[in-house]
Amino acid sequence: MALNISFSVDKVKEAVGTRLRAEGASLPEYLFSRSLAGSNHVDLIRGLEVASGRLLYARFFPLYPERDVSLTNWLAYWMRKGAVAIATLNLQSGVSQSSQVPDAWHHQMVFGVGRRGMYLTNPLEFVSEEALWPQLCSPSVLLVRHSDVLARxxxxxxxxxxxxxxxxxxxxxxxxxxxxxxxxxxxxxxxx
Incomplete structure (x- = not known):
C-alpha cells in the first residue's frame, strides 16, 4: 500500500505463509512450534515479491550483532531513495521491569523518521531510537513463558x-x- 502497488490480501497471506503455534500440543511439539511460529524476514521478502508480481525487491539488513550506526540517519537515507522499511522487533528486549514481557517478535513498517525517532504502524506510534535499538539488535531468541511450559x-x-x-x-x-x-x-x- 505504501508504494501504491495493487495486491490481493489472500495472495499476501499465501506467499508469506505464517506458521501458527501448536497451542494444544505436547510440550516438545509446542516448544518446537514456537521456535518456528510467525514469519521471518525470508517469509516477508517472499511475500512482498510474490504479492507485488515481482515489482518489489526486498532486502534484509541484520542489526545483530549490534552495529555502530545512527538508525534515524540510516533509515532516512534509504527512505529518501524510495525504500519502505519494515522493522523486525524483539518485543522481549528493552521491556521495563514493571511491564509484562511479551511472548512474540513483531514486524512494523517505518513510515517516517524524525530527529528523535521513528514513526511506526501496527500500532501507529512514535518510538525513540533509544527505545527501538535493543529490539532491533537482539539475538534471534524467544523466551517462552513459564506458565506455557508448566501448563504442558x-x-x-x-x-x-x-x-x-x-x-x-x-x-x-x-x-x-x-x-x-x-x-x-x-x-x-x-x-x-
Missing part, C-alpha cells in the same frame, strides 16, 4: 522428541538441562 508439563513429559529438531542454540541455553532439573527435583518441591 507433567511427570511423563519427555523432551526427547526435541532432539530431532534442536538448533545448536537450544543446547547453549540448556533447554534440555532445565527439563532434567525439573524432572529430577520436581517431586521434592511439589512441582509435579
Amino acid at each position: 508439563w507433567n511427570q511423563r513429559t519427555s523432551l526427547q522428541p526435541l532432539g530431532r529438531h534442536l538448533d545448536p542454540r537450544w543446547g547453549k541455553m540448556n533447554v534440555l538441562g532445565w527439563y532434567t532439573f525439573l524432572y529430577l527435583f520436581g517431586n521434592l518441591w511439589g512441582l509435579v
Whole structure:
C-alpha cells in the first residue's frame, strides 16, 4: 500500500505463509512450534515479491550483532531513495521491569523518521531510537513463558522428541538441562 502497488490480501497471506503455534500440543511439539511460529524476514521478502508480481525487491539488513550506526540517519537515507522499511522487533528486549514481557517478535513498517525517532504502524506510534535499538539488535531468541511450559508439563513429559529438531542454540541455553532439573527435583518441591 505504501508504494501504491495493487495486491490481493489472500495472495499476501499465501506467499508469506505464517506458521501458527501448536497451542494444544505436547510440550516438545509446542516448544518446537514456537521456535518456528510467525514469519521471518525470508517469509516477508517472499511475500512482498510474490504479492507485488515481482515489482518489489526486498532486502534484509541484520542489526545483530549490534552495529555502530545512527538508525534515524540510516533509515532516512534509504527512505529518501524510495525504500519502505519494515522493522523486525524483539518485543522481549528493552521491556521495563514493571511491564509484562511479551511472548512474540513483531514486524512494523517505518513510515517516517524524525530527529528523535521513528514513526511506526501496527500500532501507529512514535518510538525513540533509544527505545527501538535493543529490539532491533537482539539475538534471534524467544523466551517462552513459564506458565506455557508448566501448563504442558507433567511427570511423563519427555523432551526427547526435541532432539530431532534442536538448533545448536537450544543446547547453549540448556533447554534440555532445565527439563532434567525439573524432572529430577520436581517431586521434592511439589512441582509435579
